[in-house]
Amino acid sequence: MKTKIAVAKGDGIGPEIMDAVLRIFAANEVELDYEFVEMGKSYFDAGHSTGMTEQAKETIENLGVLFKGPMETPKGKGVKSINVTARKVWNTYANQRDFRSLNGVQTVFSKAGVSVNMTIVRENIEDTYGGIEHLMTNDVAVARRIITRPGSAQVIRYTFEMARRKGYKKVACGHKANIMKLTDGLFLETFYEIAKEYPDLQAYDIIVDDLCMKLVSRPEMFEVIVLTNLQGDIVSDLCAGLVGGLGFAPSANIGDNISIFEAVHGTAPDIAGRNIANPTALLLSGISMLRYMGFTANAATIENALLYTLEQGKHTGDFGDRSTASLNTTEFADSVIASLGKQSSEGGVFSQPNFAAHGNKVQRPSENKLTVTNPDVKEEIMGVDVFVEYTGQPAELAGLAQTKLNNQFKMVMISNRGTQVWPTGSVFTELVNQYRIRLEKQEGIKLSQKDILGIVAELSDAVKVCSIEFLMNFDGKAGYSLAQGQ
Numbered sequence: 001m002k003t004k005i006a007v008a009k010g011d012g013i014g015p016e017i018m019d020a021v022l023r024i025f026a027a028n029e030v031e032l033d034y035e036f037v038e039m040g041k042s043y044f045d046a047g048h049s050t051g052m053t054e055q056a057k058e059t060i061e062n063l064g065v066l067f068k069g070p071m072e073t074p075k076g077k078g079v080k081s082i083n084v085t086a087r088k089v090w091n092t093y094a095n096q097r098d099f100r101s102l103n104g105v106q107t108v109f110s111k112a113g114v115s116v117n118m119t120i121v122r123e124n125i126e127d128t129y130g131g132i133e134h135l136m137t138n139d140v141a142v143a144r145r146i147i148t149r150p151g152s153a154q155v156i157r158y159t160f161e162m163a164r165r166k167g168y169k170k171v172a173c174g175h176k177a178n179i180m181k182l183t184d185g186l187f188l189e190t191f192y193e194i195a196k197e198y199p200d201l202q203a204y205d206i207i208v209d210d211l212c213m214k215l216v217s218r219p220e221m222f223e224v225i226v227l228t229n230l231q232g233d234i235v236s237d238l239c240a241g242l243v244g245g246l247g248f249a250p251s252a253n254i255g256d257n258i259s260i261f262e263a264v265h266g267t268a269p270d271i272a273g274r275n276i277a278n279p280t281a282l283l284l285s286g287i288s289m290l291r292y293m294g295f296t297a298n299a300a301t302i303e304n305a306l307l308y309t310l311e312q313g314k315h316t317g318d319f320g321d322r323s324t325a326s327l328n329t330t331e332f333a334d335s336v337i338a339s340l341g342k343q344s345s346e347g348g349v350f351s352q353p354n355f356a357a358h359g360n361k362v363q364r365p366s367e368n369k370l371t372v373t374n375p376d377v378k379e380e381i382m383g384v385d386v387f388v389e390y391t392g393q394p395a396e397l398a399g400l401a402q403t404k405l406n407n408q409f410k411m412v413m414i415s416n417r418g419t420q421v422w423p424t425g426s427v428f429t430e431l432v433n434q435y436r437i438r439l440e441k442q443e444g445i446k447l448s449q450k451d452i453l454g455i456v457a458e459l460s461d462a463v464k465v466c467s468i469e470f471l472m473n474f475d476g477k478a479g480y481s482l483a484q485g486q
Contacts, residue, residue, distance in 0.1 A: 010069025122232025
């Protein structure tokens with residue numbers, strides 16, 4: 001009996017490259033059956049704000065595996081990306097993208113004899129991709145960057161397990177904890193906590209800007225890198241450039257119940273319907289899907305056929321030797337099919353254990369899973385940061401705020417765009433019309449939430465309050481950062 005998966009062909013060139021890949025699967029007698037689901041731009045246009053029908057959502061949740069082509073999110077209509085929404089709704093917390101040099105795909109590194117072979121794992125749920133943004137004033141927009149201990153642990157543990165399965169020896173954590181000490185700091189702290197469970201693997205960290213510089217100068221240094229969502233998005237596309245572009249970059253979004261395999265290049269509407277698109281990225285993603293589902297023999301055979309095809313100089317119009325005729329999408333798929341059973345000069349591809357064999361058995365939970373790593377942690381309210389709209393000078397704002405304080409609070413600083421401007425600062429610090437007033441508790445005072453909301457209400461009589469953040473200690477450790485210059 002064939003295993004059924006959900007397939008969404010996508011927008012633009014999506015249907016053409018998906019048809020090519022499924023034809024290659026059929027030629028290799030892959031034991032899969034397909035249920036095609038309705039997702040993408042046309043479903044946004046039809047009034048589905050999520051970009052998919054309810055039937056599509058139900059089908060994917062029942063089958064557990066979605067194979068999808070590239071999809072377009074309409075611009076300027078206030079709707080969220082269908083790609084990001086799908087990853088987040090189904091908690092596909094780990095985005096794995098394998099990058100390696102391919103014979104027949106020339107890059108500056110292949111010409112220099114430098115071989116690229118690395119895997120980027122990107123946290124896929126949190127960070128600024130939560131899309132929680134607000135205009136605090138007409139001039140000031142703010143986004144919340146959410147990094148959680150459970151979410152970090154999930155993707156980091158996945159990374160170490162994957163590295164061990166694939167025989168890698170080194171795992172790096174890319175981060176910006178030197179600046180974002182609480183968010184990236186939490187991610188980095190979790191990385192080293194979990195690394196202790198894998199003494200056979202070398203764990204180290206690298207600041208993300210240094211990482212990018214080294215990736216484009218010495219990519220052979222790296223084997224596995226795990227990063228937060230936004231940084232991982234940027235770095236994974238950078239790595240695609242090392243091996244020929246997004247047309248050669250597979251993408252697997254792995255969750256505990258539902259996983260998504262997709263091409264991450266664009267929909268290329270300018271060439272849609274012309275049968276000239278390159279199906280390689282989607283085919284590589286499909287090969288990853290086969291390995292994930294346990295079809296490792298099919299995956300190896302098809303990958304060998306693709307590598308042999310590329311090595312023979314067969315190419316679509318977007319890459320390869322310009323002195324030889326390019327193939328259209330159908331012809332390229334035909335070449336891969338004709339190469340089934342053949343191997344490149346570098347030898348055969350083994351059925352690499354990239355993924356724990358999963359199939360598509362979905363264990364439907366009865367309720368939303370909630371994870372709290374340490375429910376017994378001791379919490380203490382230390383004060384509040386009050387974000388206000390104000391067009392005057394810092395000393396003037398401090399004077400207004402002082403008139404509203406009671407004997408529970410002291411005002412310790414005022415900042416603008418994260419830089420302290422009161423009680424000390426520089427006249428050269430340029431200002432915008434939003435300030436942060438930090439109030440901390442007086443010695444010996446125990447604060448409640450009601451106390452915090454009360455003082456904020458008092459301040460609101462003097463100045464427009466935009467937002468507040470509680471200042472918390474957790475087991476005696478400050479859960480808030482200092483201002484620049486504080």
